[in-house]
Amino acid sequence: CDIRNLGYEEKRELLATIKQARAFITAMVFQDGSSQLNSEQVLTSSVKGIVVLVKSQTKCLCSPSNSSPAYTWDACNQNDKLIYLKTEWSALWKQEDTHKKYVGQILFQMLHCKVPVICFNAKDFLRTLLAVYGSEISWKQVADSVVLDPRIAAWLINPSDTVPSFECLIQKYFEKSFSMRKVSTNTGFLRNALYQNVGLHLEKLYNAMMDLAHDLQVQGLWKVFCTLELPLIKILAVMETHKIHVNKQELKKTSEILGMRLKELEQEAHQVAGEQFLVTSSSQLREVLFEKLKLHTLCEKIPKTEIQQVESTSEAVLNKLQDLHPLPKIILEYRQVHKIKSTYVDGLLTCMKKGFISSTWNQTGTATGRLSAKHPNIQGISKHPVRIIKKQYIKGKEEEIITISPRTFFVSNKGYTFLAADFSHIELRILADLSSDPELLKLFQEPETTDIFTTLASQWKGIPSEQVKQADREQAKRMVYSVVYGAGKERLAECLGTTTLQASQFIDSFMQKYKKVHEFTKMTIEQCRNKGYVVSIMGRKRPLANINAQDYKLRTQAERQAVNFVVQGSAADLCKMAMVEIFTSVVISPTLTARLVINDYKMF
DNA sequence: TGTCGGACGCTACG
DNA sequence: CGTAGCGTCC
Numbered sequence: 263c264d265i266r267n268l269g270y271e272e273k274r275e276l277l278a279t280i281k282q283a284r285a286f287i288t289a290m291v292f293q294d295g296s297s298q299l300n301s302e303q304v305l306t307s308s309v310k311g312i313v314v315l316v317k318s319q320t321k322c323l324c325s326p327s328n329s330s331p332a333y334t335w336d337a338c339n340q341n342d343k344l345i346y347l348k349t350e351w352s353a354l355w356k357q358e359d360t361h362k363k364y365v366g367q368i369l370f371q372m373l374h375c376k377v378p379v380i381c382f383n384a385k386d387f388l389r390t391l392l393a394v395y396g397s398e399i400s401w402k403q404v405a406d407s408v409v410l411d412p413r414i415a416a417w418l419i420n421p422s423d424t425v426p427s428f429e430c431l432i433q434k435y436f437e438k439s440f441s442m443r444k445v446s447t448n449t450g451f452l453r454n455a456l457y458q459n460v461g462l463h464l465e466k467l468y469n470a471m472m473d474l475a476h477d478l479q480v481q482g483l484w485k486v487f488c489t490l491e492l493p494l495i496k497i498l499a500v501m502e503t504h505k506i507h508v509n510k511q512e513l514k515k516t517s518e519i520l521g522m523r524l525k526e527l528e529q530e531a532h533q534v535a536g537e538q539f540l541v542t543s544s545s546q547l548r549e550v551l552f553e554k555l556k557l558h559t560l561c562e563k564i565p566k567t568e569i570q571q572v573e574s575t576s577e578a579v580l581n582k583l584q585d586l587h588p589l590p591k592i593i594l595e596y597r598q599v600h601k602i603k604s605t606y607v608d609g610l611l612t613c614m615k616k617g618f619i620s621s622t623w624n625q626t627g628t629a630t631g632r633l634s635a636k637h638p639n640i641q642g643i644s645k646h647p648v649r650i651i652k653k654q655y656i657k658g659k660e661e662e663i664i665t666i667s668p669r670t671f672f673v674s675n676k677g678y679t680f681l682a683a684d685f686s687h688i689e690l691r692i693l694a695d696l697s698s699d700p701e702l703l704k705l706f707q708e709p710e711t712t713d714i715f716t717t718l719a720s721q722w723k724g725i726p727s728e729q730v731k732q733a734d735r736e737q738a739k740r741m742v743y744s745v746v747y748g749a750g751k752e753r754l755a756e757c758l759g760t761t762t763l764q765a766s767q768f769i770d771s772f773m774q775k776y777k778k779v780h781e782f783t784k785m786t787i788e789q790c791r792n793k794g795y796v797v798s799i800m801g802r803k804r805p806l807a808n809i810n811a812q813d814y815k816l817r818t819q820a821e822r823q824a825v826n827f828v829v830q831g832s833a834a835d836l837c838k839m840a841m842v843e844i845f846t847s848v849v850i851s852p853t854l855t856a857r858l859v860i861n862d863y864k865m866f
Numbered sequence: 867t868g869t870c871g872g873a874c875g876c877t878a879c880g
Numbered sequence: 881c882g883t884a885g886c887g888t889c890c
Contacts, residue, residue: 544887567874576875642880
């Protein structure tokens with residue numbers, strides 16, 4: 263029913279029904295006639311309304327066997343109600359206002375009665391509620407709700423596939439079932455037919471969720487689903503609602519300075535190369551470096567690019583070439599400055615809306631269980647400040663050195679301050695815990711007065727920690743992450759800037775010292791071979807079909823992925839636990855009113 | 867002739 | 881290892 267046509271008594275009745283409902287299945291409908299359940303997820307179109315299927319009875323009570331899928335939603339459950347909540351309001355009529363208030367009441371009740379709200383892309387639904395009914399529904403109400411998202415369930419079962427749309431989800435889980443009729447919004451479809459179709463889809467969505475819930479329980483993923491991923495939906499919705507202020511003037515000024523520096527560097531590059539070429543083009547640079555200047559004949563073998571198998575011009579290569587010619591050094595600086603300008607300055611400017619930015623978070627975008635962010639990718643914003651030579655053509659000093667720290671472009675609200683909190687060396691701790699390596703564990707039993715990688719370097723190489731140089735510390739750090747990421751000797755050599763032989767010796771000596779780490783990686787691969795998947799601390803899973811592949815390259819890749827997943831996936835588990843716990847305590851606290859912006863591993 | 871999109875390379879983050 | 885995002889080339 264369309265609730266706009268309801269009388270006072272009927273409205274009261276509907277609210278009562280909602281209070282006693284057992285489940286809600288919802289989908290947003292957009293201006294262009296599409297819904298959250300259409301494959302074309304157009305975020306440009308604004309929300310027109312919300313369709314809600316109100317379940318009065320749960321599936322297991324009314325139809326224990328689901329051998330025959332429901333072809334029409336109303337034929338299955340007579341007691342279920344399909345309601346349409348119009349959320350757009352054109353004029354400021356009094357009637358419109360009372361309608362808005364009533365819709366707000368219904369939505370409030372749906373969140374408040376702690377009955378599962380099932381939604382494909384539930385985060386978007388909650389974010390819309392906060393945007394449209396922000397005055398009636400606060401983020402604390404959202405925090406109290408119980409939302410279920412079948413997309414996240416499907417991703418937990420197999421994190422390698424992201425389930426791009428509702429239709430794909432249905433196809434995947436009900437292949438036996440009929441193909442869905444597409445709703446043509448261009449032709450003059452009757453409004454009722456459209457909503458009936460959405461109702462049909464909602465019924466399928468409900469059935470899919472029930473099946474997925476069963477699968478999750480069978481696979482031991484239910485706890486991760488309920489305690490980590492579901493609460494996270496609400497956290498991300500609140501995070502996306504919160505905006506961060508950005509210093510636009512500073513950004514524009516920096517963009518100009520960087521642009522000037524880039525022009526200078528380009529000139530220098532052309533000069534020492536003896537010709538004009540596109541500095542940003544790796545293929546043109548490769549021509550200059552290896553075909554014209556023939557620098558590869560003057561040093562050891564140059565690593566090849568992955569696909570085309572031509573000489574790489576990566577940072578690692580350029581670092582080795584910098585004593586042979588002035589060009590590599592210029593290119594290195596050019597790239598560093600260009601990266602900052604294009605991604606962190608100009609890129610950030612394009613993400614800005616009215617002086618603010620807010621990232622979009624993807625909960626199902628990674629195979630490891632971590633979150634990803636875009637527009638902007640706030641997780642990828644450079645940590646370290648960069649020095650830029652700024653030439654002053656005006657009177658006084660000729661040039662000055664300014665430092666740019668991309669993170670300082672974000673400004674906190676007046677009277678507030680950003681709080682950053684992150685786990686200390688979480689991957690290394692997890693590696694120590696999972697391997698139970700006594701030497702590695704010892705590292706963490708000592709008070710945290712000394713730097714962990716310095717201590718590790720001293721332990722590994724058997725030298726007193728006072729004699730550990732910065733280079734040794736850096737080497738130890740990269741070594742650890744190489745082990746965590748499952749890198750081979752070639753990759754480690756590139757990372758450390760040494761020869762492959764030397765890297766291989768480092769791996770040997772490291773594994774010799776921390777024997778249990780080696781045992782751990784062997785064990786992990788072995789278990790993956792037997793079961794076909796690996797498991798993180800909290801029970802998150804990653805199936806790896808290639809673990810028993812004939813092809814060497816595919817198999818060893820799967821082996822690295824297996825080791826990587828256990829460490830990286832467990833780190834993701836712990837970070838998500840922290841996010842959920844912090845959010846919960848902020849919600850229940852009467853004094854902590856500050857809203858949170860939580861990065862994957864840092865909390866501002 | 868112009869513009870779009872996929873393939874590829876590079877490099878921040880963790 | 882695996883995200884996002886900038887760039888070129890075809």
